[in-house]
Amino acid sequence: MTTDRKPFRxxxxxxxxxGKPWGKRSSGQRPASRKPPESDPDPFIYGLHPVVxxxxxxxxxxxxxxxxxxxxxxxxxxxGSQPDVVIxxxxxxxxxxxxxxxxxxxxxxxYCDPLPDLCLDDLYEPKRLLLxxxxxxxxxxxxxxxxxxxxxxxxxxxxxxxxxxxxxxLAKSAAGALDIVPLVRVQNLSxxxxxxxxxxxxxxxxxxxxERALEDILLPGPYAxxxxxxxxxxxxxxxxxxxxxxxxxxxGRMPSLNVSNAAALALYITDRSVRTGS
Numbered sequence: 603m604t605t606d607r608k609p610f611r612x613x614x615x616x617x618x619x620x621g622k623p624w625g626k627r628s629s630g631q632r633p634a635s636r637k638p639p640e641s642d643p644d645p646f647i648y649g650l651h652p653v654v655x656x657x658x659x660x661x662x663x664x665x666x667x668x669x670x671x672x673x674x675x676x677x678x679x680x681x682g683s684q685p686d687v688v689i690x691x692x693x694x695x696x697x698x699x700x701x702x703x704x705x706x707x708x709x710x711x712x713y714c715d716p717l718p719d720l721c722l723d724d725l726y727e728p729k730r731l732l733l734x735x736x737x738x739x740x741x742x743x744x745x746x747x748x749x750x751x752x753x754x755x756x757x758x759x760x761x762x763x764x765x766x767x768x769x770x771x772l773a774k775s776a777a778g779a780l781d782i783v784p785l786v787r788v789q790n791l792s793x794x795x796x797x798x799x800x801x802x803x804x805x806x807x808x809x810x811x812x813e814r815a816l817e818d819i820l821l822p823g824p825y826a827x828x829x830x831x832x833x834x835x836x837x838x839x840x841x842x843x844x845x846x847x848x849x850x851x852x853x854g855r856m857p858s859l860n861v862s863n864a865a866a867l868a869l870y871i872t873d874r875s876v877r878t879g880s
């Protein structure tokens with residue numbers, strides 16, 4: 603695995619944008635911590651890729667790494683050097699007793715401080731965003747983050763309430779993307795959409811009843827995809843606030859996808875639309 607991409611919070615100076623300005627802090631300044639209720643994260647993560655990316659992120663405070671001898675070799679290969687953290691070698695069974703028998707830790711368990719909570723103004727000139735309307739399953743949110751990293755999204759926005767805590771399970775599902783893609787929490791998703799509309803974004807709500815297919819919508823400028831939870835979909839207020847509603851047509855007998863699968867497909871469709879100009 604190559605790790606050419608820099609950690610997402612290495613400072614880039616804010617540029618000029620249409621409408622409201624983005625990110626007023628000076629380059630490299632750490633965002634202030636905002637910790638909404640019900641979102642206390644785990645003080646650890648596990649798994650090879652989550653630990654690799656956490657160790658590469660300068661805004662992570664690393665405390666101690668429990669690791670098997672084999673996993674330490676793999677980590678060192680991925681990082682290009684020995685991890686710069688206090689290392690304690692342990693057996694896989696010892697780590698399992700700490701992480702839990704169901705944890706797929708791959709011999710890596712890192713004690714670290716959580717990432718700071720972010721708001722929209724912490725992002726620097728974003729052009730492509732993904733918003734989740736009360737998606738609560740940590741596996742789904744983790745998988746969405748992974749897809750967002752693959753398609754170079756500027757951030758994933760979730761609601762402060764009715765979204766999962768930043769647990770080690772979510773970090774493992776994201777396969778390291780939690781330290782690549784900024785995760786923004788907002789108190790009110792509709793207000794966040796209105797703010798994006800004011801900044802010149804096209805906000806596209808994904809809905810089965812959308813008037814147009816997603817691939818038929820032109821994206822001449824910055825855009826945000828808005829996706830709802832599996833089953834209930836987008837809330838009515840969210841639908842009313844979006845610039846437009848779009849659908850993903852399914853040729854088969856299953857009319858919908860799991861939200862993480864739908865997100866990956868929507869990101870592919872919009873990325874191809876932007877690249878081809880169609």
